[in-house]
Amino acid sequence: MAKNISNNNLDKHLFEQLFHEHFVHLCNFAQSFVYDLDEAKEIVQVVFTNLWLKKEEITTEKSIKSYLYTSVRNRCLNFIRDHKKFRSQLLDLDTAGFDMAYEVDPSGISELENKVEMAIDSLPEKCAEVFKLSRFEEMKYKEIGEKLNISIKTVEAQISKALKHLREELKEYIIIFILFILKMF
Helix, strand or coil: CCEEHHHHCCCHHHHHHHHHHHHHHHHHHHHHHHCCHHHHHHHHHHHHHHHHHCCCCCEECCCHHHHHHHHHHHHHHHHHHHHHHHHHHHHHHHHCCCCCCCCCCHHHHHHHHHHHHHHHHCCCHHHHHHHHHHHCCCCCHHHHHHHHCCCHHHHHHHHHHHHHHHHHHCHHHHHHHHHHHHHHC
C-alpha cells in the first residue's frame, strides 16, 4: 500500500537525520554514475530539496532510503542523458553546415590564455599550486600529496575547488574553447 512520506512524520529533525545519515553514501553512489563529485553533490542536494518540498505529495511503497537511492539514480541518468544530448548537438554543428575551417584568431587564443592565467592566479595559493602541478606538470594526485605533504583527499578537494572556480570564471569562453577543441579533431 502506497504511503505518503509526510505520513511517516518527515519533520525537520527526521529530515536532518536522513540527510546526515545518507548524504555521503548517496554522493558516492551518484559519483559512480557521473564521475564528478561536484555534480554528484548537486544531484543529491536536489533530491533532498525535492524530498522536503514535496513531502506532502510524494507517495512510496518503499522505505525512504530506497526512495532516495532511486531518486538519485534517476537524476544521474537524466544528467547523463542531457549531457550526451549537449555533446551530440555540439558535434552536429559541424554537420549542419557550420564552417569549422576558419582560421583561429591568434589574439582570441592569447586573450583566452590570459583569462585562464588570471583565473588560476586568482585561486588561493595552495589551490593554485596543486592545480598547476596536476595540469601543467602532469603529476598524479599521490605524487602531489607526497611533494606537498598533504593527503590525496586534500589534493582531490583542491583540484575540485580549482575546476569549479575556473568553470565560473571562464564560463563566457566555454563555447570558444569547445569549438577550438572540436577543430583540433
